[in-house]
Amino acid sequence: MKENFSRRSDRVRPAPAQHRPAPPEPGALAAKVRTMAPSMTRSMQRVAETVAADPAGCAALTVTGLAERTGTSEATVVRTARMLGYPGYRDLRLALAGLAAQQASGAAPAITTDISVDDPLTDVIAKLTQDERQTLADTAGALDISQVEAAVSAMASARRIDVYGVGASSLVAQDLAQKLLRIGLVAHAHADPHLAVTNAVQLRAGDVAIAITHSGRTVDVIEPLQAAFDHGATTVAVTGRPDGEVTQYADHVLTTSTARESELRPAAMSSRTSQLLVIDCLFIGVAQRTYETAAPALRSSYEALAHRHSPRDVR
Amino acid sequence: MKENFSRRSDRVRPAPAQHRPAPPEPGALAAKVRTMAPSMTRSMQRVAETVAADPAGCAALTVTGLAERTGTSEATVVRTARMLGYPGYRDLRLALAGLAAQQASGAAPAITTDISVDDPLTDVIAKLTQDERQTLADTAGALDISQVEAAVSAMASARRIDVYGVGASSLVAQDLAQKLLRIGLVAHAHADPHLAVTNAVQLRAGDVAIAITHSGRTVDVIEPLQAAFDHGATTVAVTGRPDGEVTQYADHVLTTSTARESELRPAAMSSRTSQLLVIDCLFIGVAQRTYETAAPALRSSYEALAHRHSPRDVR
């Protein structure tokens, strides 16, 4: 593979210790330009300055394009690339692309303000994403492993698992129950407070009841948890308020975290993200501990769903 | 006349509305590989995996070099580049150089290993969190703003909004509908495919139908969307497979991203994260555009719930 270097003719034997100028550095390009500029001809300086000023823009240009833009010729562009330490324009261009990407990622505006009514959609997406990612990091950092451990153990050996949640948390509760069912556990999500209580009183030692409430004081969720607690079930609270009333009836408390909320971004959004992370952790923990039965169950539930997809396969 | 069961649609999608895949993003390349991999042929997958695994190394290679390294042909390499959204290999190579520079400078996506059966809980939490955060970043990076914009506009002025989703996506659909209701829009989530279709045929121009499916080929979701499409409603698909069947009946396609999945971590988990981010963006966008009515609606729905909380105030 004789390609990148030694474009020279075959007849010339390459000098053994030929001093190759320098390894092309992506970030140090601006410096290199300044260093080399004095020993460059006028046209070459123009080219060098242009690329240093707008790496991103130049990376998009072909030799010809850059030659035009700088009012020079292809040959000059190539000469400049060589002068800067690259084997040719192609490699300079790659370095330029790298540089552009670097300063694009480095120029992360670090958006910290609230989402407001007149933010353009781009900002909305950026802020929302940023917030959610922050929430995830916070949640993971604040999770008490021993509490998770305890909850997982209880769930893995439970005869039956009930999950309570209303409002936005109801979806999280359903999600957890759905997943647990998939790995062969007996789990049920209750959104209706009356039914929840009626079912809760059926629980006994060895069963698990999980309450999900961000505020920690949603009566519709506290009541069934209390009932379960009173009947000897192991109770778990997933809440954003570890001092909330719900924790009075919880054997194990898993704390979710909250991001700053604003008028347009109700607390429900980030609390939901946080809650989902927690229940996913619970789920995987349980799946690990019941792997013997969980693995085949997961597989067969996947297969059972296959026919619900349109036949047109896509590899 | 076509058969009843024909999947063909009576309504013809305007030709120029060719869905342009996505603007090539340097950082989101790994995500793009994951998104597109399923619809790639074996050889193309090999190429895609190779570039994702070693961007720096591949950026140094010519088409021929990469073809050799992956044991394929130049044509296949170019095809892969196209599949990933670049006009050709040259541009993929530039993006690769950018990615390499990025991860060299620390903004490295850091390849986390799969969650395995005997990972301690601490690792499970760490990996899960890392994956979710990555998924969020990928999703945001891959979102086509103009599609979001279009969907938001349609929703903001819709007479009625229907959301379809089954399985895990059903919860996302419910979440969206719930939120939209809160700001005074007429929105409904349908999990039952029959009811969904029955309702879909009631839709007409000015209404919006949203289908949420990770695989892009869930019949139970495609059918109602098609019905809505045929009746003139504006249709939106939120899917992880921009080439899936569902997009045939979608005026606007919002692509969700997928994390590497493992046995213990079904795809549903990260796709859910991704989907939620997308619908949150939709929601906030709509809330902005209907601020006059949304703000008071949010406030009053909050107050209506207050009494459902236990009186014992917290701090």
Place this chain on the structure above:
DNA sequence: ACCCGCCGCGAAAATACCTTTCATTTGTGA
């Protein structure tokens, strides 16, 4: 002032690289 030779420069030829086409192979469903 004029001529001479050197250097920077770009036009165009030569080459390397990328893209497209097309025939062959491989896989798939009837």
Place this chain on the structure above:
DNA sequence: TCACAAATGAAAGGTATTTTCGCGGCGGGT
């Protein structure tokens, strides 16, 4: 098993890059 379609690579066909080559400007010598 056959027929058909998709996938694939070899090689032709185009672009982009590199090299060659000679023109023209500039300074120094006469």
